[in-house]
Structure formats: C-alpha cells, structure tokens
Amino acid sequence: MMYTPPISTITGLVLIVDDTPSNLEVVSETLGDAGFDIAIATSGDRALQQIERSLPDLILLDVMMPGIDGFETCQRLKANERTRHIPIIFMTALSDGESKVKALELGAVDYIVKPFYEKEVLARVSTHLQLSQLTKNLAAQVTQKAAELEASQLQLIQNEKMSALGNLIAGVAHEINNPISAIVGNVDAVQDYLNDLLGIIDLYAQTFPQPGAEIEDELTAVDLDYLREDLPKLIRAMKDGGDRITSISQSLRIFSRADSDTKQSFNIHQGIDSTILILQHRLKSNEQRPAIIVINNYDNLPEVECFPGQLNQVFMNILANAIDALDESSQGRSFAEIQANPNSIKITTSINNHYVKISIADNAKGMSEAVKQKIFDHLYTTKPVGKGTGLGLAIAKQIVEQTHKGKLSCHSILGQGTEFIIEIPV
Template sequence: MATITEKSTILVVDDNITNLNILLDYLNELSYKVLIAANGEQALQQLQHIHPDVILLDVMMPGIDGFETCLRLKANKETQDIPVIFMTALTDTVDKIRGFTVGGVDYITKPFQHEEVLARLKAHLTIRKLQQELQQKNDDLEQYADILAKKNTELATKNAELDEKNVQLNALNADKDLFFSIIAHDLRNPISALRELPQIIIENLESYSQDDLRRMISMQRDAAKNLFELLENLLTWSRIQRGMIEHEPQPINLKEIVDRNIALLAANAYSKKISVKNDITFPAIIYVDYKMMDTVLRNLLSNAIKFTGEDGNIEFTAIEQDQFIQVAIRDTGMGIGENYVPKLFRIDEQYRRTGTANERGTGLGLILCKEFVERNGGRIWVESEVGKGSTFRFTSPKFSKERAML
C-alpha cells in the first residue's frame, strides 16, 4: 500500500530561491511530489488547475503577502479546504495569531529544521487524508440516503397501489359473488319450469283441455326463452370481464341499425299492440363497434316493450351534440321509482320486476348496455316517472375521418 508521503503533493510558495531549493531537495528525498511558486499571484494561478494536499506559504513576499494569499485561498470554494502552513522568521505572537486568523493551520520557522518540517507535514497530511476519507464517507452516506429515500418512496407508492388494487379486487370479488348468487337464483326458476312442466302435462294429459295445454306449453316456451336470454347475456358479460370481446369501431348508420332492431322485435311489440317509431330523420353516422351497439339497442328496445302496456308507444329520437350523437328511447310504460334509478346499471344492486305481461328480465341487459356504451366512449342514463314511462338516453361518438385515424 502506498504511504501518505508517496501520495502527497506539496505546493511551496516562497520568493527566496535558496529556501525553495532547500525545501525542494529535502522533500524530494522523502518522495513527496513538490510544486513551487515564486509569489502569491503565481500560486493562485496554479491553484486554478492543481489542488495540492498541503501548502507551505511564506509570509513575507513581494506583491500580495502570505496573509492575503491565504485569505484568497480560503475565500475560494475549490481551495478553502487545503491546509496552509506558514513559513516565517517572525516570532511575534501577534503575527502567529494573524496567521491562524486568516486560515492557516500551523507554522514553521526559518531557518528550517528538517525534523520539524517533516513532523508538521506528516501531522497535517494525516489530518487532511482523514478529513478527505470522512468527507467521502459522508458523501457516500448521503448518496445512499438519497437512494434509500427514493426506494422508500417507490416502495410506499407500490404499497399504496397494491392496497388500492386489493380494495378493487375485494370489491370486484364481492360484486362477482353477489352476481353469481343472483344468476343462480334466476336460473333456478326457468330450469325448474322446464323440468317440472313436462311432468305435470304428462300426469294430467287426459284431463287438460286444448286451452290448458296451450297455456302450459306457452309457459314452457317463455321459460326456455328467458333461460336462453339469461345465458346469452351471462356469456356476453363473462367475455367482457375476461377481455375476450374485441372493440372494432366503424362508421354505422344509426337509423338503419335502429330499424333493424325494430323489425327484429316487431312480433313482441305487435303482441302487446305497442307502436314503435323510429323518428331519427337526419343522417346520423356514429363511430362504434357494430355488435356492441346492436346489443345496446336490442336490450333497450326489449326492455321498453317489456315494461310498456297494451296500446303504448315507443319512440327513437336522436340529436347532435358537438362530437357526439345523443340517442333517446322513450316509452309510455310503467316508469321507475326515483329510489330505484341508481340501481339500474349496477351489478351489486340489481333492480328486478316483471313486465306488464309478466315477462321476466335477465337482470343483465342494462349492465351490458352500460359496459358497451362506455367502451365506445359514451355514457348512458335514464329519466323516468312512475306511471308515465321512461326515457333511456346514451351518447355515441360521431364518425369523422380524424377519429377513424386514431
């Protein structure tokens, strides 16, 4: 391992050539690296480029003396920590005190005593080295503290995110548990009907009239239809939750897709003598996923028919709103109580009731509507009054070339 002497650089500042030579020869023999300057100005210039481990500084020099030179060294952030040992023939206590006041750490007197010079140099070089090591340790500690603080912050952020995810997961699991309990309950009724009605018919076949049989078979048909709708919506909802339904927006003529759904459910409306009108007159082109929009319109129209009595009316309208088109499906049906409206689109608080002809709902239709409308960048809501009907409204983005390029 290299010794302090072999590693140390000493700057000697003295205008006396004899003194310089004496110190230069002596310190070179001791393997110090020695730099020299003839006056204070020259020393300050050199210190702009080099940083010795210690400075031997003569007090009495032409130009700026040793005291002024030391003051300037200590005023510079780059050189203020370099220890300065004054070299002087002065023995006056006032001069020594002045040397310590301006920042000197020690002094040696002329003529030089080699042993004294070496002892003072080694002492201050050792102190300097220890100070540098301590400073490095402090710097390392501060850097480590910064890294630790950053890691703690990142960890706290990750923990907060994890806590939030756990809360969301627990809420989702609770919703799913409730949802599946509801589904299990809803499946029981149509399955029971499909299982029990045939047995009842078989056991009472001879005693049933044609009207009785027609009624029993109609009940079977309705149970099967309700079961099919429930399973279809359940599978669709399941695919949404697993991210298996791709969102592929395209320009769609709103009037045409509404007409298609009115035709599809015309028999349901006809059986209840309900008038269904499409009053969308302007060329409303929306930019949505076709299958999703088809599901939304079919569910909303099916609900409107289900909860509207005989001779009722259902009307589709649309208006333009900036970058969106707002669609409205208004019916003259049963209406919904104000306290039940917030439950319509929630999976954890489903609102159940039978239609005007005792039709049963699946409980999933409006939830699917909300999922699909929001997936396409819109929102859905309802306005309703008991006994006067309901108006379901939702927004869909207009088609534009700029939107299609996104």
Template sequence: MNKNPNTGFILIVDDNPTNLSVLSEALNSEGFRFRVAVDGESAIAQSERNQPELILLDVQMPGIDGFETCRRLKVNPVTQNIPIIFTTALADMDSKTKGFSLGAVDYIPKPFAQEEVIARVRVHLQLKQLTGFLEQQVSDRTKALQQAQVKLVQQEKLSTLGELIAGIAHEMNNPISFISNNILPLKEYTTGITKLLLLYKQEYPNPTAKITTAIKDLDLSFVLEDMPKILSSLQLGSERIQNLSNSLRSFSRSDSDAKILADLHLGLDSTLMILQHRLKANGDHPSIEVIKSYGTLPQVNCYVGEMNQVFMNILANAVDALDEAIMQGKMSNLIPQIQIATEIDSEQLVIIRIADNGVGIPERLKKRLFEPLFTTKTVGKGTGLGLSIAYQIVVEKHKGVLEVNSQPGVGTEFIIKIPII
C-alpha cells in the first residue's frame, strides 16, 4: 500500500550501489515511488523530461559533482523549483554552507539512518505540497480578479478585490495554522526525548554492544543537535507565511461604505510584502532594491482597501518598468530601484512619492496614462485599468491629486497627494 500522499516520485542520484540499495529500501518500505540516476548528467536529463517531487543528491560523483548538478538544476526554469536534499559524508561547515547557497533545502549525512531519511523526505514533501497548494490558490484567485477588473471600473467599487484577497488569506491561514500550532508541542516532545536519552546515558553509562552500534549508526549526538535546528527552520518558514497572510488581510480591508483613520505606511508595507516574489532575484534577473524614506505621518481619513489598491497598481507598474529595462539590457550598470518617500506639505496634504529607475514614459504618452483601457505595455501584459482605477480612487473618492513625472531612460515618479481630513 502506498503511504505517500504525493503522486510523483523521488529521484535518487548516487553512483554507489550500497547507498542506492539503502535509500531504495528505506523509500520502498514507506511506499514512496522513486527512480535512480548514477551521475549528475543523467539526473539533469531525467529531471527535465519528468520532474520529480524531490531529489536525493550525492555530493561526490564521477563527472560533474553534486554541487555542480544542483547549480545546473537551480538555474534551469524547468527544474529550479524541485527540492534538493544532499546526501553526503562531508560534515564540514563549508560543504554544508555551499550546498545551501546553491539552493539545497537540507542534507542527510552518511552513513544513512533509515528513520532520518524517511523523516526528512516526509517533511520536505509536505512543505512542497503546501507551497504548491498555496500557489494554486493564489493563481486561481488572481485569474478571478483579472476577469472582474472591468466590472470593478464600471461599478466604481473595489469590494470584490478585497473579498478575493481575504479569501486567499483565509485559505493560507488554515494550513499554516495547523503547522505552526503543532511546532510547539513537537519541540516539547523533542526536548523531552532528548532529556530522556541523556538520562539513560547518565544512568546506564555502559550500554550493550548492540545499543552502542545503533547509537553510532544513527550518529545520535548529531541527530539530537540537528533536530532543534530543523524545528527552528520550520517555525521560521511558517512565520513568514503567517506574515504574508497578515499582509493580505491588511491589504484586503475594503471599508468602502465609510472612511476611517488609517496608517498609510502599513498599507505600503503590506503591498510590498505581497509583491516580494517579484522583488527577489530569480535566475539572471537581479533583485529590485526598495528604498523607503518614511516621514512622520498622522493617521489619514480614507477608504483603506481602495488606497491599498492604489499602492498595488503603482508599485506593480514600477516593477513592470524595471523588468522591461532589465530585459532590454538597460540596467547593466545600474541597480534596479524603487524609492518610496512620504511627508506632509505646507497645505496639510500627505505626499507619497513612488519612483523607479526603469524605462520611463515618453512625453506624448503621459497625458493618456490615466485613461481607462490605455496601456503602454505590450499586448497581453496590461489591461489599461490599473492607473485609471488609481486615478479614480485618489482624485474622485479622496479629493486628492495623482501626478506623474517621467523621462525616457531615467525612470518614472508617481506623486499621490491626499488631504489629511
């Protein structure tokens, strides 16, 4: 009976028949499907043809070693998201650091302990499954949002957007709460078992030969030291997803029936959190640096959800402009940047400036930027709704001002002015 909830398979990469036998037996005993590759080149070829759920990768192999194999897998868009666990006898910190820097998610020391192999495989398969589930939820909601945009403009409301994002946050919250709520008792169990084992060692300092061999095979000292680190990694990952969920909930507030006092800095930060995946480096695409120069702002009387939508539209456009500049090779000597500055002017208006150093906008197009259905992007990359929605929210609903300054080849700056009261 297959105990593995995943329908995919695990790829074992090792040239040693003994290691292959041990790993195969361990995985097979728990009902995991697996395939085998004996060198890095064939592992890459197999992964490109049929992506595995997880790769157990030996470091020391003939031809290209495990480190180079990992590097090639991670720069290939087809295979870059496959979790890789190194299997290695190298215990030095430099080797471990190198493996993690190349994108590996974990390592299993040799000689193998079957329980450890199964435990680590299960943890990373479950994390991958959770990540895929969350990505699918985000993808589904995003498609629904795109279909609803025209209707939102016509009805002059953004409540549907808030509901969609709140739904995503809710869907994320349930599985991540399950994980985070179980980490603490798992830590307590681990601590208790560790204390018990140490007590056994103290009370029975001369165990039998069989127990001594088992302790050596397991590398008990390492396991006891490594378990808290694994739990800390799980806790850090769950906290990051919880922060994203909180940002989604903050972003989705749609108090459309009445204005309330709100912290606009919180709205900006929530939007940046949602856009984190587009700001990070990916392959040959460099990371986008965000420079914040926040002044001291009072709470502003506004429609919170709609102001967050303004921030999203303008920041997403800034990322698009930088992506285009990078693809055109215009950022080779520059660091892609988005600068956000806030202040209060002499007329008691909150001023928010969002600037990028991307491709810029020609003068002849600037006058049309806020027209519904007008876009400067290529076909299929823009609906022409984002800036028109932003203009409507800032100017019509908040009696503010939305301006743009831009110069081709230098960048674009959007200036939002909102009355404090």
C-alpha cells in the first residue's frame, strides 16, 4: 500500500493535460478538494503555451491527444532548461510495457493507467510533489553549503596570506627601524661636531695667519671653502634620507598592522598611503612606459571601526590590479603617446549616508561587460598562467561585504578605464 503524505502539508499548482472532459472533471475535483491549485489544458500545444505564462509544480499528462501527443510534449518540456525540472506523471490508457518504458526514458516520474482510481492519483501527485520540494530544498542546501565552504576557503587563504605578509613586513620594518634610528639620531650630533671643528680651524687661521707652505698646499687641495659650503648640504641630504626611511618603516608597520578579534579605529588615508608606498617601485617608469601618476583627492574622513590589516589587503589587491591593467594597456604604445595621455590612478574618498566611500579609478583599457560580470568570481582571472590566481578580488569582496557589511562594486567602460568603489559603514 502506497503511503499518502498529509495533504495539508503539500501545496502546489498542478497542470492537467487531457482532451477528455470527463477525465479533466474528475481529476480536477479530486485534487481541488485536497487543496491543490488546478490548471487545465486540452492539448499538448495549449499546455506548452500555458506553461510559458505560468510554471506549474507538477504536470498530469495524457498521451493520446490531438496535435502533438503526450510523448512529444514531455520531450519538449525536458529539453527546455526552464521547464525540465517539473515532475511529469503520465496518465493514459496505454498499458503496454513499451509505452511505460518510453515515458520513463523521456523523463517522466510516474505512469498511471486509465481507468484510474482517484485516491491513487491523489497519493501519487502528493508523493511526487513532496519529493520535488525535498529535491529543491536539498539543492538549495547544497548550494548554500558550497558557498559557505568557498567563503571558508577564501577566509583561510586570506588569513594565511595576511599572516605571512604581515610577519614579513613587520620583520623588515623592525630591522630597518633600529639602524635608521641610530643614523637619524646621530646626524644632528655630527652636524654640531663639524661646526665645532670648523670653528677650531677658523680660530687657528686667526691665530696663525701664516700656517706655512705645507698647510697652505693641503688647504688648497681639499678646497676648504667648497667643503664648508657642501658639507652641510650632504648632512641635510642624509637627514632627509633617514627621515624618508623612517616614514617608509612607519608605513610598513601601518600596512602590516595585525587585526584583533574586534574592530579598531583606523585612518583610511594612512592605509591607502602605506599601500601606495609599498607599491611605489611598480609605479616608477620602466622600459615600457613612463611613471604612473597617482592622484589623491581626499575628503575629511573620520576614523573607521574596521579590521585595518584586511582593508589594507583590499587596497593592495585593487591598486595592484590597476597597475597591471596600465602595464598591459601601455604595450604597443610609444612613450610620447603615453605622455600625451599619462597613465594614472585616481583615488577619491568621501563620506555619504554614514558610509565612507573610496574610489580607485585607472585610465587603462577597461573591460568588457562579460568580464566585468565575472571579476569577483572565485578563481576567475584574465591574467596569464602564473601571474594571477583569481583569488584577489574574490577575497576583497568577502572582506568588504561579509566582514565589514559594506559594498564593493566595479564600473568599467571598454577603452576608457575601470573604477572600483569601496563603501564601508561608519
């Protein structure tokens, strides 16, 4: 005996396709009384037209009908991506084994032979609707679990990359910091000592206006007047260089800032500037192109509660991609052509509706609509093998939208450039 699920828990639209009015009346009344929504078609052609307007949850399909028969109707439905998932139960007077096999091979889920027993029809319809709903729920769960697994994998990759990069940069910054602090701290003392020594030389010159031929020759050889003029410049250049290295060390520490379990207040502009500094070597001119110009248009932003290390990774991925795009767009163009329309990256920040907005735009070749639709997909990349992993923008989107509840979007016009917009709630 076939189990009949509780009718009250099963709903759906059932399309009955039959050219016999008495069959339509009996089946419609039976299913309608059980709580199902009913639609009727008297031929295969009308059924296909009706399904185009409204998709049923299950189809009861006769075989022998005017026009296209039930087998042809089933074949067309199963060939259509939009309708192939709809369960079809054949309900026909054909009781031979060959017809049953053909029906099942075409994709039907069941086969009822006329004359039928109303309760059997109700039980089979209820069972297959429940199976269809369970299948849909299972597919949705599989899709959700796959998305969660992908997100988890991206998170692990992101954490590993940031941990390795952060440790490396923090170590470099620490190693730089100690010797440069010694140099910068001693430059002023060196300047004072040199001033004292030059003062003593002047005092000797006053006390011994005729130092003798040997000293006169040595003073001429070292050009004391030029030394007096140039030595302070050298010391000032050394101090400026030391201050620059100190600034680089500080930027490295900002970029590699470790994230705790809770969000921290962060200066967005410091994060962007530290990232640009790390990428400075890639912005310089090379054999293929002149230097890339970075244009900063910063608004007065408040500090943002966020995970600084992760946001810095987003800036790094987007800026590195912009440089890659400009390198690619420079191929085949002369320096003169590029200088007429310089390679540039424009970074604009603003605050609007409780969101900090960061725009990073380049003037490279842009991308097609088809590419733009896929750039945030896991493992999708347009770069050559070995250069791109297809993870950077996928990770960036996860950091912005899932971790920070913000939004990462892309606007691009082929031949004009690409703009990425990061929005972080304040």
